[in-house]
Amino acid sequence: xxxxxxxxxxxxxxxxxxxxxxxxxxxxxxxxxxxxxxxxxxxxxxxxxxxxxxxxxxxxxxxxxxxxxxxxxxxxxxxxxxxxxxxxxxxxxxxxxxxxxxxxxxxxxxxxxxxxxxxxxxxxxxxxxxxxxxxxxxxxxxxxxxxxx
Amino acid sequence: xxxxxxxxxxxxxxxxxxxxxxxxxxxxxxxxxxxxxxxxxxxxxxxxxxxxxxxxxxxxxxxxxxxxxxxxxxxxxxxxxxxxxxxxxxxxxxxxxxxxxxxxxxxxxxxxxxxxxxxxxxxxxxxxxxxxxxxxxxxxxxxxxxxxxxxxxxxxxxxxxxxxxxxxxxxxxxxxxxx
Numbered sequence: 001x002x003x004x005x006x007x008x009x010x011x012x013x014x015x016x017x018x019x020x021x022x023x024x025x026x027x028x029x030x031x032x033x034x035x036x037x038x039x040x041x042x043x044x045x046x047x048x049x050x051x052x053x054x055x056x057x058x059x060x061x062x063x064x065x066x067x068x069x070x071x072x073x074x075x076x077x078x079x080x081x082x083x084x085x086x087x088x089x090x091x092x093x094x095x096x097x098x099x100x101x102x103x104x105x106x107x108x109x110x111x112x113x114x115x116x117x118x119x120x121x122x123x124x125x126x127x128x129x130x131x132x133x134x135x136x137x138x139x140x141x142x143x144x145x146x147x148x149x
Numbered sequence: 150x151x152x153x154x155x156x157x158x159x160x161x162x163x164x165x166x167x168x169x170x171x172x173x174x175x176x177x178x179x180x181x182x183x184x185x186x187x188x189x190x191x192x193x194x195x196x197x198x199x200x201x202x203x204x205x206x207x208x209x210x211x212x213x214x215x216x217x218x219x220x221x222x223x224x225x226x227x228x229x230x231x232x233x234x235x236x237x238x239x240x241x242x243x244x245x246x247x248x249x250x251x252x253x254x255x256x257x258x259x260x261x262x263x264x265x266x267x268x269x270x271x272x273x274x275x276x277x278x279x280x281x282x283x284x285x286x287x288x289x290x291x292x293x294x295x296x297x298x299x300x301x302x303x304x305x306x307x308x309x310x311x312x313x314x315x316x317x318x319x320x321x322x323x324x325x326x327x328x
Contacts, residue, residue: 031200036279040194041287046202054211068224075310082303089296099292105278120288120295126295127299131306136212 007010009059024052028129035121044125052134058140061133066097071141074134081127088116088123155189173214180210197283 032045
């Protein structure tokens, strides 16, 4: 069965996607924020966040997904993530040298512990998630423009 | 034991991926190899790597299937198969020889714990405050490595964006139309 990829999939897939895509995004954010307590971390959580947007695009077509997060915003957010990571690294100079953990260590097993590690995880997840989604979006747009010819 | 079953399955899947006539079948075989690798990480007690491998494998499969599903790419197998086979066998033999001589010198798996790793395991939680020691290593002790890794990803995204952008293709298409 061939379907038009721009229009998305059938109504069953659309309904299930509407129910699950928020949970997937939430799970990605959970993995990112608990990276220093449980397995996971910035990279894995960022890829899960990207997968939630990919899921949205596969089910509803690329127009709906681009309206949520367009390619320009995606590439800008990726640069923001990279700069944030670098700024945290440079901020270590306040404590002595590059990448010194300048914030409070906190008590183990608490969410706000381990100093800059939480911020690092957020920066990496922003970079990875949005960057991978931008790559996927660029590939899909390329495919679409080829078919029109 | 489970590890050897998984390794044999992965080798089998890789051979299927090379030999399959259909491009979609080879992509699915590559995906099976990736998921077996994820299970192997779980058997070796590395849940961080298993999670990362799982999600990256899913994303790669989606991109590969999306890229291959509507195209019937011809397989280019004909040509210098004799030269290719002989050179592959020679290189595999050389690799196995050097790997055997090098791996004989290594200490047994996890024994003894190396001096640097010992410090991470014993004092990682008190020095960084993070319970997950993998995070403690990649974001605190070895954060400079992570910065390099992030730079590599950033450069690759920039490269893909530059190759796939619309402006350059439009100009080329206009030139083709004009000529």
